[in-house]
Amino acid sequence: MNPIEAKWQKEWENSNLFSSSVSEKPKFYLVFAYPTVSGTLHIGHARSYSIPDIIARYKRTKGFNVFFPLGFHATGVDCAKIYEECKVDPSKGTKKYGLEENAAKSFKSPLDVDKYLEKRIISALKRMGLSIDSSTAVSTIEPHYNKFIQWQYKRLNDLGYLKQGDYVLPYCNECQQVISIDAAQAEIAEGAEAEVKEYEVLKFKDENETIYPIATLRPETVFGVTNLWVNPKSDYVEASVDSETWVVSQHAVEKLRNLGKNVEVKKKLKGIELKDKEVSNPANGSKVKIIPATFVDSSEATGVVMSVPAHDPYDYRHYKEATNADDSMIPFVVDMRMNGIPSAIILQKNKGDAEAAVKELYKMEYRGTIKKDIPVIGGLPTAKAKDAIIAYLSQKGLTDKIYEFTVKEVKDRFGHPVIIKSIGGQWFVNYADQKWKGLAKECVEQMNTYPPEYKKELPGIIDWLRGRPLIRKRGLGTEFPFAKGWIIEALSDSTIYMAFYVISKAVNTGKLKVDEIDDAFFDYIYHGKEGSLKCSREVADQIKKEFEYFYPLDLNFGGKEHKTVHFPFFIFHHAALFDKKFWPKGVFVNWHLIVEGEKMSKSKGNVVFWDDAIEKYGADAIRFYEAHGTSQWNDFDWKNAEMERYAIHLESIKKMLDEMISEKENNLEINKWGEAMFAKRLKALETEFEKYEIRNAASLAFFEIRNDLQWLRSRGGTPSKKLLSDWLKILSPFIPHVAEEYWHKLGNKTFISTESWPEAREINENILKAEEEVRTLVDDLNNLMRIVKEKKTKLYVYSMPNETQYLKDASEFIKQRFKFDEVNVSSVADKEKYDPMKKASKAKPGKPAIYLE
RNA sequence: GCAGGGGUGACAGAGCUAGGUCAAUUGUGCAAGGCUCAGAACCUUGUGCCUUAGUGGCUGCGUGGGUUCAAAUCCCACCUCCUGCACCA
Numbered sequence: 055m056n057p058i059e060a061k062w063q064k065e066w067e068n069s070n071l072f073s074s075s076v077s078e079k080p081k082f083y084l085v086f087a088y089p090t091v092s093g094t095l096h097i098g099h100a101r102s103y104s105i106p107d108i109i110a111r112y113k114r115t116k117g118f119n120v121f122f123p124l125g126f127h128a129t130g131v132d133c134a135k136i137y138e139e140c141k142v143d144p145s146k147g148t149k150k151y152g153l154e155e156n157a158a159k160s161f162k163s164p165l166d167v168d169k170y171l172e173k174r175i176i177s178a179l180k181r182m183g184l185s186i187d188s189s190t191a192v193s194t195i196e197p198h199y200n201k202f203i204q205w206q207y208k209r210l211n212d213l214g215y216l217k218q219g220d221y222v223l224p225y226c227n228e229c230q231q232v233i234s235i236d237a238a239q240a241e242i243a244e245g246a247e248a249e250v251k252e253y254e255v256l257k258f259k260d261e262n263e264t265i266y267p268i269a270t271l272r273p274e275t276v277f278g279v280t281n282l283w284v285n286p287k288s289d290y291v292e293a294s295v296d297s298e299t300w301v302v303s304q305h306a307v308e309k310l311r312n313l314g315k316n317v318e319v320k321k322k323l324k325g326i327e328l329k330d331k332e333v334s335n336p337a338n339g340s341k342v343k344i345i346p347a348t349f350v351d352s353s354e355a356t357g358v359v360m361s362v363p364a365h366d367p368y369d370y371r372h373y374k375e376a377t378n379a380d381d382s383m384i385p386f387v388v389d390m391r392m393n394g395i396p397s398a399i400i401l402q403k404n405k406g407d408a409e410a411a412v413k414e415l416y417k418m419e420y421r422g423t424i425k426k427d428i429p430v431i432g433g434l435p436t437a438k439a440k441d442a443i444i445a446y447l448s449q450k451g452l453t454d455k456i457y458e459f460t461v462k463e464v465k466d467r468f469g470h471p472v473i474i475k476s477i478g479g480q481w482f483v484n485y486a487d488q489k490w491k492g493l494a495k496e497c498v499e500q501m502n503t504y505p506p507e508y509k510k511e512l513p514g515i516i517d518w519l520r521g522r523p524l525i526r527k528r529g530l531g532t533e534f535p536f537a538k539g540w541i542i543e544a545l546s547d548s549t550i551y552m553a554f555y556v557i558s559k560a561v562n563t564g565k566l567k568v569d570e571i572d573d574a575f576f577d578y579i580y581h582g583k584e585g586s587l588k589c590s591r592e593v594a595d596q597i598k599k600e601f602e603y604f605y606p607l608d609l610n611f612g613g614k615e616h617k618t619v620h621f622p623f624f625i626f627h628h629a630a631l632f633d634k635k636f637w638p639k640g641v642f643v644n645w646h647l648i649v650e651g652e653k654m655s656k657s658k659g660n661v662v663f664w665d666d667a668i669e670k671y672g673a674d675a676i677r678f679y680e681a682h683g684t685s686q687w688n689d690f691d692w693k694n695a696e697m698e699r700y701a702i703h704l705e706s707i708k709k710m711l712d713e714m715i716s717e718k719e720n721n722l723e724i725n726k727w728g729e730a731m732f733a734k735r736l737k738a739l740e741t742e743f744e745k746y747e748i749r750n751a752a753s754l755a756f757f758e759i760r761n762d763l764q765w766l767r768s769r770g771g772t773p774s775k776k777l778l779s780d781w782l783k784i785l786s787p788f789i790p791h792v793a794e795e796y797w798h799k800l801g802n803k804t805f806i807s808t809e810s811w812p813e814a815r816e817i818n819e820n821i822l823k824a825e826e827e828v829r830t831l832v833d834d835l836n837n838l839m840r841i842v843k844e845k846k847t848k849l850y851v852y853s854m855p856n857e858t859q860y861l862k863d864a865s866e867f868i869k870q871r872f873k874f875d876e877v878n879v880s881s882v883a884d885k886e887k888y889d890p891m892k893k894a895s896k897a898k899p900g901k902p903a904i905y906l907e
Numbered sequence: 908g909c910a911g912g913g914g915u916g917a918c919a920g921a922g923c924u925a926g927g928u929c930a931a932u933u934g935u936g937c938a939a940g941g942c943u944c945a946g947a948a949c950c951u952u953g954u955g956c957c958u959u960a961g962u963g964g965c966u967g968c969g970u971g972g973g974u975u976c977a978a979a980u981c982c983c984a985c986c987u988c989c990u991g992c993a994c995c996a
Contacts, residue, residue, distance in 0.1 A: 090996050129996065223994075234995055249992095420908085480994095507924090511911065518910075518992090526994050543994045617911075618991055646990085682934080684920060688913090689989080696919070699935060706948075750921085757933060768950085834961045836952065841960060871951090896961085904961065 056672040059791040063180055071807055072185040074121045076603045082118035084110055084609040085552050086644075087620070088125035090544075091171045091193070092132035094152040095178045095664040098647040098654060101680040101690055105644065105748055106611045107184045108681060111787035112743050114185070115811040121604045123190035123555040124179065126172050129544045131529040133164040133171070140167075150656050152663040164530075168195070178664050182673045183790045185807065192558035194547055195530045198568045202554050203532040203547045205576040206631065207524075210483070211536065213630055217484045221523050222250070222313065222457055225475035226466045231528060233472050235464070242472070245464035250474060253355050254444055255454035258282060258333040258342075264292065264299045266333050266344070269355030269456050272416075273447075274439040275362040276337040277428050278387040280373055283359040286326035286346030290357065293319045301328070303357025309456060314476040325352070336452040337443065338429060345376050355456050362387075363397060365419060367411040370397040388436055389425045481537065482521035483546060485626060491516050493629035494622070497637045501625075504609075504642040504746050505687045508617065515622050522546065522623070545620060549627035552607045552638075553580065556600040565593055580632065607638045614643050642746065647680075647690040662692065674789035675701040681788050682752040704789065707760060711782075711796050714763070717772050723863060724771035726818065727825045731762045732777055733815040734822065739784060740811070755784045765829075769867055775800060780812035824860040827853075827900050828868075831861070834904060835872055846906035847875040852894035853902035855881040861902060 066072065074081075086106045089099060110122045140147040140158045147158030157170050176188055192199055210216055224233045235248055242248075253269035256276055260266065266282060284290065289304035295317050302310070310317050331344040349372060350359055363370040364386030373379065381395050392399050397415060404411040424431045424439045430446050431439040447453045457474040464472040485491070494516045503509040524546050525534045531541035557579070560566040566589055574585035579598050587594050612620050621641050628637050648654065654661050667676055679700035684690050735754055742751040759781060763773055773781075779800055786793035786806045797806035831851065839846075849868065853861050858881045865877040880887040882894045882903070889905060897903035 087996090092996080127996075131995090221994095232994070416908095507912090514910075520993090523994055528994085544996055545994080548996090613996090614912090615991060615996085619993070620996085688920080691919075693919080696935075702948080703934085709949085753921085753933060761933095764950090836961090837959095838961045840953080891960090893960085901961095906960075 055669065056791070058795050059181070059183065059673050062791045062794045063183060065794075066185075066805070066807065067180070069805065071805060072120075072122065073187045073189050074119055074604075076600050077119050079117060079119040081121060081604055082110075082113040082609075083121040083552070083604045083607050084113075084611065085123060085555075085607065086611040087613065087616070088127045088194075088548070088551065089175055090132065091126050091128045091168050091175070093136065093150075093656070094171065094174050096152075096654060097649075097662045097664060097667050097676070097680075097692055100182060100664055100667070100676055101647045102611065102613065102644045103179065103184055104182060104677045104680050105686055106609070106642070107182075107186075108677070108748055108787045109609065109642075109746060110185050111790060111807065112811075114808060115783060115787070117810060120185075121555075122184075122186050123559070124176070124186045124188050125191060125551060125555065125558070126175065126193040127544065127548060128168050128172075128193045128195045129529050129531065133167040134529070137161050137164040137167045149659070152661070152665065168193070168530075178668075181665070181668050183677065185790070187559075189562055190555040190559045191562065192554065194532070194551075198558065198561055198571050199551075199554065200532040201568075201571050201573075202551075202557070202576065203542055204535045205573050206550060206627070207542065208535055208573065209631055210627070215484050215487055215490055215630055216524070216536075217482050217521065218479055219482060219521070220314065220476050220478055221480035221482075222474055222476045223523075224248075224250070224459075224464070224472050225312075225477075226468075226470045226472055227475075228470040229466065229468065232477075232526065233466050235472070243465045243467050243469055245459065245461045245472070248459040248461045248464045251458050251460050253456045253458065255356060255456050256360070256447060257336050257452045257454070258358075258360070259336070260331060260333045262299075264301060265295075266301050266331075266358050267356045267454060267456075268358045268360040270360060272362075272365070272440070273443050273453075274424065274431055274436060275365045275387050276335065276360065276443065277431075278362040278364045278385045279335055279340075279342055279360045280363055280369075280379070280384065281342050281361045281377075282333060282344045283347045283350045283361050283369075283372070284325040284328050284344055284357065285348060285350040285352040286324065286329070287348065288325045288350075288352035288357065290323050290325055290328065290352070291319045292321040292323065293317050301358065303352040305353040306356045306456070309355075309474070312473050312475045313456070314478055325350075336447055336450070347372050347376060355458055364388075364395050365397055365415065367397045367401045367408045367415065370395065370401060371408060387424060387428055388419045388422045479537075481524045481534065481540075483524050483623075483626075484521050485516075485519035485622075486521055490626060490630060491519075494626045497625050497629040500634075501638060502640040504640065508641070508643055511617070512622065512625070515618050516625075518618075519622060519626075545623060548620070549623045550631060552610065553601065553605065553632070553636075556597055556604060559600075560593065560597050566597070580636075605632075605636045607640075609640045609642050610638060611642045611644055614645050617643060643687075645687060645689045647692055649692045650694070651691060667697075671697055671701045672704075672791075674792045675704045678704055678752070678756065678789055681748050682756065683749075685749045686746070703756075704792070707756070708792060708796075710760070710763070711778070711799075714767075714773055714778055715775075715796070715799055719772045719774060720770070722769075722771050724766060724769045724825075725774070727769075727821045728762065728766040728771050728773055729777065729815065730818040730821050731766075732759065732773075732780070733817045735759050735762065736780070736784070736812060737814065737817065740814075752788055755781075755788065759784070768871075769828075769864075782806060783809055783812050823900070824857070827857060827861065827902065828864045830901055831864075831868065831904075832871070834901075835868070838904065838906065839872065842906060848907040849874045849877045850888060850893075850905040850907070851877070851879045851902045852882050852887065852889065852897045852905070853879065854897060854899050855883045857899070857902065 084106055086103050110120050114120050136151055140161055144158040147153040148155050161167050172193060179186055224235050226233050235242055253271060254273040255267045255269050256273060258266040258268060268282060290301060291304055291307060292299060292301050295310060295315050307317050307319060325346050328344045329346050332341050334341055361369045361373055363373040363384050365388060384395055400415045401411045420436050422436050424434050426432050431442045434442055444453055466472050495513050498512045524542060525537060525540040526543045527540060532547055534540045534542050561568060570589035572588060575587055577583040577585055578587060578594055579601055610624060649660050649662055652660060679697050735758055739751055739754045766773060782793045782797050783806060790807055793806050851861055858879055862879045865879050869877045882897050891905055893903045893905040
């Protein structure tokens with residue numbers, strides 16, 4: 055463990071430096087997405103958290119009372135998994151999750167895992183030097199948090215923003231649970247890439263009102279139907295489906311039942327028996343026949359398919375084979391401005407490759423328009439026609455839906471088949487509510503986003519959001535107040551947690567008891583609504599005051615994957631539940647971190663654990679690397695070799711600081727340049743910081759200023775102790791431990807972590823310009839010396855008259871640097887000057903002429 | 908499919924919302940020199956091609972077009988990579 059870092063972390067802790075409470079100062083409230091308790095932290099977290107910490111520390115120097123709290127998101131799913139794996143093989147826990155060996159062996163329940171990991175996380179955060187206020191720590195599974203979430207959903211329900219409905223999702227009948235299909239998640243043994251595909255079902259009917267439900271992805275082409283297809287060899291059934299009679303494939307029976315339909319098979323039959331059956335098209339009433347064809351996959355969807363030869367190359371081919379129909383008889387729907395049947399033309403273009411033709415045609419038609427003379431949807435763009443025809447038919451009760459995975463076989467980790475099941479009575483958060491959308495947009499309007507472009511995206515995302523399923527059966531969390539045994543899913547329970555930290559702090563510090571918290575309490579704190587409180591009025595008022603002081607939230611940090619998920623929810627819920635004056639002021643999108651070009655993953659075993667990295671490189675070096683390695687609006691590619699370079703670089707800065715601190719100050723003229731340059735950097739740095747351009751700020755603080763100081767010293771100058779102190783203040787948000795250490799080496803007794811930003815200085819442009827000329831001269835000389843072959847010993851410089859004096863002062867420096875015997879500076883106006891090659895005429899302002907001899 | 912973001916020199920990564928001052932900041936790597944017994948670190952210089960007393964020219968920022976006196980920067984098409992799309996946090 056790095057002794058300097060350990061020392062200052064302890065000092066900060068002892069002095070309680072980062073806990074915040076109401077004061078006279080302006081506040082700044084920021085949070086990073088509380089870590090999911092799913093293992094120990096890795097360097098990806100380090101980046102996501104060090105950036106907010108840099109900002110928190112910067113804001114502190116700018117005089118803000120910074121509130122930077124902490125919580126834990128415990129979903130239970132991961133803890134349960136870790137618990138199970140450790141039970142079988144504790145060594146897995148150490149390798150895969152970075153757990154300590156003793157701990158891995160000692161777990162008695164998933165909750166133990168959770169508690170253990172929370173402790174690990176908190177100590178890790180502190181080891182990184184994060185200036186968090188850990189007195190707020192709360193986990194989402196603690197009872198007071200649960201009360202808070204329940205209150206939230208009761209109020210949302212009061213506002214009419216919750217609704218109930220059906221919902222389909224992957225499910226395992228044997229395990230009796232929902233399966234999450236996610237390539238990264240280990241719940242799937244086969245078909246992890248599967249997606250759920252939604253077919254529209256259109257009801258064709260025969261003369262007996264028996265329904266032949268065809269399944270399609272392109273309902274708008276229903277006007278071009280020439281016939282239906284069934285597979286002659288497959289098994290079909292006639293069954294009563296709820297109150298109707300349907301003819302579907304045998305395969306479809308189970309699927310329909312899974313979707314919650316009451317299916318009773320009346321009669322079994324072969325596809326061939328349906329031959330020539332006449333049915334009517336639900337869209338236009340026209341009569342078409344059923345034609346058996348072996349290409350039909352009866353295991354897909356309903357096993358009954360509509361044939362649209364004009365717009366489906368397969369249909370076209372089989373239709374021609376089956377009927378010998380003339381092309382002129384084929385109706386088409388989408389106006390492609392082609393001479394003939396679109397599918398025929400495209401099929402020919404693709405040399406008979408039907409699959410390629412389908413792809414090409416669908417793409418073209420998606421951007422096409424429906425023919426004018428088609429009823430209901432004529433003239434609409436294809437993309438809109440789909441919704442329009444469904445809306446039209448469903449009104450008449452002529453549609454339904456059926457679902458399939460995009461891959462045939464999907465199995466869970468026990469090898470059980472995964473099916474698509476309809477869950478009745480699921481609760482949704484109704485983000486489709488227009489009034490609510492309006493509020494959310496209004497909220498976005500008054501917010502800043504980082505990067506700024508995200509703000510432009512948000513209204514589109516808000517429009518796009520629909521109902522969000524809210525509750526689940528698995529894992530840990532808060533019980534949904536309106537459905538026993540169901541808990542609120544993990545994203546829905548973390549939308550307004552920032553408002554809770556003032557309360558969890560009160561609980562942690564013993565001011566407030568968990569029993570004293572109830573709905574009336576929240577109503578009072580957040581809405582100022584009077585009611586009978588279980589806690590003392592005084593305590594409630596204190597908390598309320600603190601809430602009103604720190605709220606609204608100034609910055610919410612979250613990963614880029616939250617751009618369409620958590621951030622919009624966060625906005626919606628704030629907009630619904632809080633007064634406008636408490637609406638959030640900003641969101642900050644954190645990009646991801648990959649390692650050596652690859653995504654970190656537990657299964658790949660390339661996870662770089664936070665603790666290990668700190669042990670090896672030190673917190674400051676990591677902070678430095680992660681702040682500067684790439685812009686914060688980019689994914690970060692962590693490379694060990696790079697990390698080491700940054701660690702070395704940091705060491706050299708420390709060495710330089712040591713030298714400069716022990717150096718005796720002189721009062722050469724060049725020091726004024728040093729001051730001027732620093733003043734200029736300081737100003738630029740502040741601009742970058744205000745935009746949260748962390749990398750640019752780091753670049754200035756670490757590299758530009760360092761190069762300036764190097765130049766200053768090569769010119770014989772010495773930075774003042776004041777300048778060094780100020781440089782440390784600038785560095786301190788990035789590398790707080792090193793800065794603290796050298797701050798004290800300079801003889802300061804306070805903490806640099808709570809010092810204020812260096813005051814702005816006047817920038818002496820004249821001296822910057824004058825010195826720039828010396829640099830130009832050095833550049834030119836470097837250039838010349840390289841080209842000129844023979845050794846030169848004397849330098850003659852000719853400058854504009856007003857520039858001569860400054861260059862004369864610098865001549866000793868030039869002489870030593872290039873090892874000249876003699877350096878002569880003269881004005882171009884000087885008639886007596888030595889100038890055998892007439893070089894003086896080449897001099898320009900800011901760029902002296904040179905002659906070498 | 909829908910939505911969003913990228914493709915820049917050996918590498919990482921700026922610049923591209925306000926086109927010229929961009930052969931392109933900075934860092935790393937590499938090369939030469941210095942310092943050292945030697946190495947590390949450190950310092951200086953160089954690092955597209957050609958040319959040159961400090962200059963000038965050519966080729967260049969995914970591909971192909973276009974706008975313009977002028978494009979890495981604006982427009983169009985294409986190729987390609989990444990991310991999200993809902994019970995996964």
